[in-house]
Amino acid sequence: MSTIPSDVLRKAYGDDIILFDEQNESTVYHLLKEFVYGDHTYAVLQSDELKKEDEVAVFRVTTDAEGQYELETIEDDDEWETVSELYDEMAFPDQDDL
Numbered sequence: 001m002s003t004i005p006s007d008v009l010r011k012a013y014g015d016d017i018i019l020f021d022e023q024n025e026s027t028v029y030h031l032l033k034e035f036v037y038g039d040h041t042y043a044v045l046q047s048d049e050l051k052k053e054d055e056v057a058v059f060r061v062t063t064d065a066e067g068q069y070e071l072e073t074i075e076d077d078d079e080w081e082t083v084s085e086l087y088d089e090m091a092f093p094d095q096d097d098l
Contacts, residue, residue, distance in 0.1 A: 003086055004036040009043055009061060012069055017045060019071065032056060037086060043071060044087045058083050 009017065010031055017029050029045035036042075041061040050056060058080060059071035074080040 002037075003090070006034040006036050006041050006061075008041065009034050009069060017071075019045075029057065033087060033090060034061065035086070035090070037083065042074075042083050042087075045071075056087070058087065 013031075015031055017031055018026050019029055020026050027047050027049075029047050030051075031043060032046055033044040034041060043059050043061050045057045045059065046055070047057070058074060060074050060079075062070050062072055064070055074083065
């Protein structure tokens with residue numbers, strides 16, 4: 001199964017997305033990539049803090065009852081691993097596994 005590029009979040013929110021945590025603290029994330037895999041759309045985002053650690057945040061994109069986009073944390077380890085590997089292949093296509 002392959003990935004299909006997506007730009008639903010970029011069209012709705014632009015390159016930067018502000019997310020709020022449980023304490024209602026906001027963090028700006030840069031939208032690095034979004035794509036469809038299987039029946040879901042996924043988004044890869046990176047805050048300044050994550051960039052310092054060379055890390056990214058991976059979310060499943062869903063819509064609420066009003067049709068607004070929401071980002072869900074991927075709870076399933078296998079799903080998260082698969083999506084992370086797909087992103088790595090897109091972001092670093094010339095690097096072979098050692």
